[in-house]
Amino acid sequence: MTNYFLGIDCSTQSMKGLVIDELSLTVQTKILINYDKDLSHFHTQNGVYLGKEKQVYSNPLMWVEALDLLFEKLQRNDIPINNIEALSGSAQQHGTVYLNKQFLNRLKTLNSNQPLSKQLEDVFSRELSPVWMDSSTTRQCQEIREALGGVESTINLTGSNTFERFSGPQIRKFYQTNPRKYETTAWIHLISSFLSTLLLGNPSPIDHGDGSGMNLMNIRSKKWDNQALNATAPNLGQKLPPLAESFQIIGNIAPYYVDRYGFSPDTKLLPWTGDNPSSLIGVGLVKPDQVAISLGTSDTYFNYMRQLSLDLNGESHVFGTPTGDYMALICFKNGSLAREAIKNSFNLSWEEFSNILKRTPPGNYGRIMLPYFYPEIVPLILEPKVYRFGFKENNMEANVRGIVEAQCLSMRIHSQWLKTAPLEIIATGGGSENREILQVIANVFQSPVKALKNLDSAALGAALRCAKSYQDHIGKKITWEELTQKCTALKPYETILPLNETTSLYEDMEQIYQRYEQFVLNNGKNPERKRQKFTQKYF
């Protein structure tokens, strides 16, 4: 009899499930629910609603429905659901779900003949959940940061400066704007721990990976920090679930799923984590010297760290990892949606987009773009605007190369605090299917880029976490390195080498790009003369 592990990822635009088998850790099946298409009655655009004043929300009931739908689709698959030994998941980070005091009772009395969403309609004390794309909490960020003693002490305490999308500032804003509803809130969960709670039928802990994206957890002790809780909202400690390592088994799946979908009542559950900590495992990044770049709705640059090291400039974050260690993460909001905006404005297919990258030269004839289609996280840009230097908005080729080079140069600049240049870069996320984008990454970083076949790294990471904890649990101990080496989905299918002749070009271009960033952030002079010199030198 073959045993299986199921990993689910609740991302911004979709929910995915991946099943791997115990023996070879090969992906056996994949299920995808696209919110805009499959749950169109929620009327989301790219999975979210854009509110007033930089607010971005989703409906938590949509995730609840997606979970039922995912299991329904799984039932129609060949995988025997009752041979799934363990299940875990991940979710887009930072988003919060607010529940009233009926929530737990309702979970304990679920009727397996009715969908979850019908039975959970009235358990929310806040109808919509703010998600990571929300950047409406600048005031609350300032207030919390001040109460914690400034930027450096906030970073030293929580691993990150306060950020608009982080859960603490979001919770504070809810408390300030809706004190009555805040008071009726019995539980505040992250999206990850909310979904984990639904499966467990009891409050699930928040894991250290996702817990560190809240500005509420002490990054060293990995406990809720009283000073941060008090700086955020009253009685917050009583509304949050406990924190836990994400590799511990927290119990068995609740009867609802056994009766409705045929799960074994012994199916083990692990806490869910954030999509980025989960992806760390799902790209096999379990030792230092490598980094990963995920090209998704947001682009992220992350690495694994054995020891805590903090970015006192305050642009990056340090999160806990599913291995019990740390990871650094830099998140760029203008990822795939910004690339898509350029692609769509010229009515291009992705193939045509790639062909343009192929036929245009590294350095883009000295043409530079700063692509803030949306408010940007790194560098912090609250008013979106696209800047073009040396070319016009209607120049298709300059725009296509311009956006990709801008994104890569920005990653190179803002990852410098990590001090060591990567020996190799693992690429993941939907955008990494585009080989020409990977070639630009290789050239800009002067590092080989490894392309993986499986692009659902967060869901795969969740399935692999199940494999590790389950095998440890039954006494077949396996290390993270053994596990990731064994997994076929983690064998790169192609390594893209950098073109050595672009080394000095991108060193020079990085300097100019950095000056342009300073210029648009109002901290520097217009580097136009330098850009012209660069153009003369290379073209």
Ligand code: XUL
């Ligand atoms: C990370 C972040 C995003 C979300 C969405 O800090 O905000 O990467 O997790 O995927």
